[in-house]
Amino acid sequence: MDPERLLDGRLKLRHLVLLTTIAEHGSVMRAAEHLRVTQPVVTRGLRELEAILGAEVFDRGPRGVTPTVCGEAFIEHAQVVLAHIRKAGQHVAELTSGQVGTVTVGTHLAGAGLLLPKAITRLKRERPKVTVVVKEAPPDVLLADLMAGQVDLTVGRLNASDHGGRTRQIQLYSEPVKLVTRAGHPAQALDAPRLADLTHFPWSLPVANTSLRREVERVFFEAELPLPEDRVECTSILTLRTLLEESDTVATLPVLIPQRDDRLAVLPTPLPSVSRLVGVTLPHERAHSPSTQALLQHLRDVAAEIRVMLRPAADAG
Template sequence: MRTIDLLNGRLKLRHLTLIVAIAEHGSVSHAAEHVRIAQPALTRSLREVEQILGVDLFVRGPRGVQPTLFGEAFLEHARSVLAELRRAGERITGLADGEVGTVTIGTLLAGSNVLLPRAIATLKESRPGITVIVQEAPFDSQVPRLLEGDIDLILGRLNPIDDQPGLRQITLYSEPVRLVVRTDHPARGSDGLTLGDLMEFPWVLPLEQTALRQELEQVFHAEGLPLPGNRTECTSIMTVRTLLRTTDMIAAMPESLVRTDDHLVPLPIPLSTVRRSVGVTLPARGSLVPSARMMLDHLHAHAAEITDLVKAGDT
C-alpha cells in the first residue's frame, strides 16, 4: 500500500483551515459564510483535498455533512497543525514584544553587586516571562562567547577594547573606589592614616589579570611600597564581603557597594587615580534581541540612580 505524500506541495495550509471549518459548522454553506468565500470555491477546495488523499472526508446527511472515518483522522492532524502554528505565532509575537525570551549576561565583579540585582528585579516585575541567565567570569574569557552569541552582553568594569574592533561599549556610570574595612577595624582609630600604615594588615586584592589590580599596583608603586605580602587574591564579591566583615582584612571596593553594607566603612585614604567606569560590552554589529534590549533599558535606569547616589556622596 502506497504512503500518501502530503509534503509535495499540493496540500496547502488553507486546505486545512477550510476542512476544519466545514467540520465545525456542519455544512459547506455555513463554513463558506464563516471563512467568507463562495460556496463553489469551498466545495472545489474540499474536492482537491479528497483527491490528494484518495478518500472521502465527509458524507451528506439529513443535518448537513458528517466526517467519515478518514475525515475524523485527517481532522485530528489538521487541528493539531493549526494549533501548533497558532502557538508559533504567539511565541514570535511574545519574543518581538519582549514578553518572553531569554537574556544571558556575562558579569564581572563590578556591576554584579548592586546594579545588576536591581535591574533584574524590575525587569522581572514587568516581564516575568523573560528568563535571565547570569554567568560570572573574567572579561577575556567572556569576549569569545559574546562574539559567538552565547551571551548577549557583558556587564562590569569597562576593559580596554582598542585592539578588538568587533566590540563596542556603553558607559553606564562612574564612581570612586575606596579602601574598605569592617566598622570596628583597628586601623580606624589611627590619626593621619597613610597607605604605608596599612601594610601590617592582611589584604584582599583582585586577580592579576583585572584592570583594578593593575591600578592598585600603580598606587602602591607611586607610594614606594610593594604589594602587601599578606594577601588573598579574589574576585568573588560574597567571599570578599565575608572576609572583610569577619577579619582585619582590607580591600578596594566600589563606593556604591560600601554604601549598601552597614558592616563596612571606607578608610580616609583617597585613591584619586582609581575610579571605575561600569558599563556593558556588546558586539559591534547586530542588534540586541528584545529581551536583552529591555534589560539594557533597566540597567540604564538604575545606573542613573547610582550616579545620583555617588554625586550626593561627593558633595
C-alpha cells in the same frame, strides 16, 4: 584563496561548529567527546574545512592542536557567525512566544551589588517569563564568552579598549573605588591612614591580569611600596564580603557596596589612579534580542538613579 569559494555550498555550519569546538578544547579527541561524535567524524570535517580554505587551521602536536595564523583569523570570524545565528534563533523564539526569552549577562564586582540586581528586578516585573542568567567571572573570561555569543552583555568597570573594534561600550556612571574594611577594623581608628599604614594587614586584591589589579599595583608602585605579602586574590563578591566581615582584611571595592552594608566601612586613603567608569559592554554590530534590549533599558534607568545617589561621594572624593 578566492573568498567566494566559501559561498559555493561546500562550507557548512557543522564545519564552523567543529572548528570552534576544537579551538575551545585544544584537541580533536576532546572536541569529539564534547560533540558526542566519533573522533574520525571530527577529523574528516576538519580536513574538509582545510580543503575549502586551502590552508591548515591547526598545528598538530603530541598534546593537542594549536591554531595557525590563518586558523586564529578564521576562528574569530566563525565565532561571530555562530553567535549571530544563535541570537537570530533566540530572537525568533522570543517573537513567536510573546514575553518569553532568555538574556545572559556577565558581571564582575562593579555593578553587581546594585545596578544589575535592580535592573533584573524591573525586567522580571515587566516580563516575568524571561529567564535571566547571570555569570560572574573575571573580565577576560567574560570577554571571550561575549565574543562567542554565550553572554549577551557584560556589566562592570569599563576600560579604554574596544578590543579591536569587536565591542562597544555604554558609559552609565562613575563610581569611586575605595579601600574597604569591616566596621570596627583597627585601621578605622587611624587618622587619615596612608597606604603604608595598611600594608601589615591582610589584603584581598583583584586577580592578576585584570585592569583593576594593574591599577592597584600602580598605586603601590607610585607609593614606592611592595604589594602586601599577606593577601588573597578574589573574584567572588560573596567570598570577599565574608573575608572582610570576619577578618582584618583590606580590599578595593566599588563604593556602592560598602555604602549599602553597615558591616563594612570605607577608609579615607585615596586611590587617585584607579578607573571609575561603570557601564555595559556589548558585541559590536550584533543584533540584540528583545529581552536584551529590555534589560539594557532598565540598566540605563537604574544608572540614572545611581548617578544621583553618587553625587555626595563624588563631591567628597
